[in-house]
Amino acid sequence: MGMTYSQKLLAKASGRPQAAVGDVLEPQVHLAMSHENGALVINQFLEIYQGTSREAKVWNPDRIALIFDHRVPAESSKTAGNQKKIREFVAKQGIRKFHDIRGDVGGVCHQILPEYGYVRPGMVVVGTDSHTNTHGALGAFAFGIGATEMASVWTLGRILNVEAPGTIKVVVNGAFPECVHPKDLVLHLIGRLSAEGANFKAIEFHGETIRNMPTSGRLTICNMSTEAGATAGIVPPDRETQRYLREEAGVEDALDIFGPDPDAVYDQTLEIDAAKLEPQIACPHTVDNVKPIGQAAGKKIQQIVLGSCTNGRLDDLEIAAKILKGRRVADGTRLLVFPASWRIYHGAMLSGALRALVEAGAVVCNPGCGPCLGVHQGALGDGEAALATTNRNFKGRMGNPKAEVYLCSPAVAAASAISGAITDPRTLMVGAR
């Protein structure tokens, strides 16, 4: 029987010719990523070795990445202590894929991994972050795990007892209309699948819209596959994957490019006509509460967040800058911008996007997770509403359970910043795309 992309990849990584759905596998791990929660992983890792005669050495320091992004620079002595502990561990273990708080190589983990060519097609990537799914955009089987699970990976170099998942095939055809972007596509998909619709499954993206989509957009849709419950969201690698890795990530060595079998068996196939999509809004307090923008337009917004691992790439910032250039963020609304990495920050400096955003009244913050999970900057007041290009709108997410978070694309965020209320960018008539 034919195998899906995930089945083939996991079989290969497990040293088997076949992997049927439900088979219990122990694939080798090609990349294991953690951020500040690496402090807990270190703890659990040392506990594994406690009382044994073995020296606590990670299985392969070149396959471990540690990236500071959740609280940069540290907001408390506790966080600073966690970061210090990780720095010491990294030095002791000889881990070189380490991105400290720096204005050259720093950034959000899910941007750094692709940007530096750490992720390749065919890899098994695990991360102590639920949005590790992002890396499926480059043809990896990438998924989130907890800290104890990661400690086990650091010890053994493989992930124990994984069941090969069934796959939902999503086929997207048609060209996006003006002001409609990959974020709108994935919000629409989550609305259709529901927050648990893809639980314990992989999503595989196909169709001409995906083939024509730059890696930037693929990272957005795979990032948010998590919000339908998917274990992984994957774009099987193609010419664009190779272009990105060669030209943007500087990868020179051979790539393992393969696709699903032509007779692969999928649990379900969903078709989406991109040409019929409108800008979408995920309303409070679940990501699957998705509505076409017309049903949410006019809602007053006090804080707009542009950026994050979902939509903080250069093209995202440029879409917003183009809309905001020569205009002004409405009084009573604050626009916070979080580029996904410092490399992107530099690019947006050179392209003029940062200048246009700041001149319009935006506050450009340093790359990092920022307000997305309510731990660092940009908390909300009681009764306030935020509109964000991030990936979650759970109650309390932006630091206050008495506030609301709406999710949208960068174009909607920028258009709404001008009016101070949720606004359809198509109404602005500025060639907003």
Add this chain to the structure above:
Amino acid sequence: MANRKVVLKLGDDVSTDIIYPGRFMATVLPAETPQFAFADNAEFNGKLKAKAVPAGSVIAAGDNFGCGSSREQAASCLKGHELVIVARHFGRIFLQNAINIGLNMVICPEIEAEEGDELEISAEKVVNQTSGKSFKAAPLPKARQAIIDAGGLIPYTRELLMSQKT
């Protein structure tokens, strides 16, 4: 297993942001996380901190309990209070974390229970003694059984480590 009282009833899609709000994520140690369990639910958090919730009490939840973030604190904070989670189903990462650290939980796809109900829990079923109804329990993922049998992922990994050649 003894009778358990339902101390909190929740609906579907309870996220880890509800169980363990992001702003407490710098606290990582299992000994310290329990104080922040359901921190934004002042009443329930207050009872937990006042030790007014006996060990073995039940949280009854709907589908996709623990969806969202991978933060292990969401499982460790509940384990610290020795709570039992009976849910229609769990989010993937939460379920794995819970098994890895040995949080007591039951997948019970049809469960109906209200606060104050007394449940009798076994591996096969959950009997709501207050309503008189019985609900089948679903097995935990078979792939994880070896970890459960070893008493958690840390001892299981240690066993595998010690069986490797140096």
